[in-house]
Amino acid sequence: MNLELVILGCHSAIPSINRNPTSQFLTIHSRQFLIDCGEGTQVRLRENGIGLGRINHILISHLHGDHFFGLTPLLSSLHLLGRNKEIHIYGPHGLKDIINLQMKAQGSWLSYPLIFHELDFTKKSQLYEDDKIIVHSFPVKHRIACCGFLFEEKALPRNIIGEKIKELSIPFLDIKGIKNGNDWEDENGKTHNNHSLTTKAPESLSYAFCTDTLPLENLQDYVYNPSLLYHEATFTNKHKDRAKQTHHSTAEQAANIAKGIKAGNLILGHFSTRYLDYSDFLLESKPIFPKVYLAKDGTKYCIKHQNPKSLEIE
Numbered sequence: 001m002n003l004e005l006v007i008l009g010c011h012s013a014i015p016s017i018n019r020n021p022t023s024q025f026l027t028i029h030s031r032q033f034l035i036d037c038g039e040g041t042q043v044r045l046r047e048n049g050i051g052l053g054r055i056n057h058i059l060i061s062h063l064h065g066d067h068f069f070g071l072t073p074l075l076s077s078l079h080l081l082g083r084n085k086e087i088h089i090y091g092p093h094g095l096k097d098i099i100n101l102q103m104k105a106q107g108s109w110l111s112y113p114l115i116f117h118e119l120d121f122t123k124k125s126q127l128y129e130d131d132k133i134i135v136h137s138f139p140v141k142h143r144i145a146c147c148g149f150l151f152e153e154k155a156l157p158r159n160i161i162g163e164k165i166k167e168l169s170i171p172f173l174d175i176k177g178i179k180n181g182n183d184w185e186d187e188n189g190k191t192h193n194n195h196s197l198t199t200k201a202p203e204s205l206s207y208a209f210c211t212d213t214l215p216l217e218n219l220q221d222y223v224y225n226p227s228l229l230y231h232e233a234t235f236t237n238k239h240k241d242r243a244k245q246t247h248h249s250t251a252e253q254a255a256n257i258a259k260g261i262k263a264g265n266l267i268l269g270h271f272s273t274r275y276l277d278y279s280d281f282l283l284e285s286k287p288i289f290p291k292v293y294l295a296k297d298g299t300k301y302c303i304k305h306q307n308p309k310s311l312e313i314e
């Protein structure tokens with residue numbers, strides 16, 4: 001039930017030898033999502049031991065090539081592998097036409113249904129919900145329409161005290177209700193208050209993906225206190241003007257955003273290929289937000305319920 005994020009690509013615009021354009025694979029409460037799909041994503045998935053069959057939901061933030069040029073090749077590979085289960089794609093208006101055109105040009109169609117969900121760039125919108133998690137998109141400020149994504153675990157059940165089960169001979173069938181906060185009546189008709197049988201629920205984990213964008217003054221309207229925030233930091237302060245011109249952020253601005261929304265941890269990414277050394281990204285962000293990390297292709301970041309404030313890196 002941990003939150004796990006594998007960075008498949010963390011560069012902007014042009015791929016370099018060790019750094020692909022944006023793509024990430026998120027696991028939250030055992031649900032899995034591919035977020036953006038830059039060129040080379042399917043190779044990175046294989047390198048990281050993530051089977052293509054695990055992909056059921058793909059979210060595309062916007063239609064700049066560094067965020068979706070790997071999508072059609074990935075969909076084609078799934079077809080060649082004989083997939084028949086549907087795939088949900090959450091993306092901007094126009095993405096469906098682009099995929100259809102590419103398929104039509106090569107005279108083939110996919111062996112499985114593609115279900116498109118168009119993003120709304122005007123407000124925070126729910127994309128997905130089940131009994132354990134909920135996913136929203138929210139508009140960010142970029143040169144073209146672009147959305148961030150927020151993945152949240154729903155409130156988790158309380159922990160039942162093991163000794164109480166034994167001591168009071170609580171039947172197995174009653175445990176779920178107690179974990180959900182119900183009081184419990186024993187066979188003599190005595191009511192046991194829920195707080196005498198349980199301890200508080202683990203903190204729900206959440207992940208916010210925020211790229212490509214100018215620093216958003218109103219981000220706290222959409223995201224507050226996420227366990228983990230990924231925020232773009234295309235530039236350092238040396239290129240602050242360029243960041244403004246191109247509707248991107250600097251490392252310092254991203255750190256201020258993370259502080260403002262009380263993020264638990266911050267990962268910076270979407271680095272411009274002009275940088276060969278990334279030390280300035282840390283130098284400029286760490287004094288403002290100490291729990292900051294630089295994204296790296298092939299790295300897994302994990303947050304566990306036992307220690308929800310801490311980010312483990314593999």
Ligand SMILES: [Zn+2]
Binds near residue numbers: 013064067270
């Ligand atoms: Zn980009």
Ligand SMILES: [Zn+2]
Binds near residue numbers: 062064142212
């Ligand atoms: Zn972009």
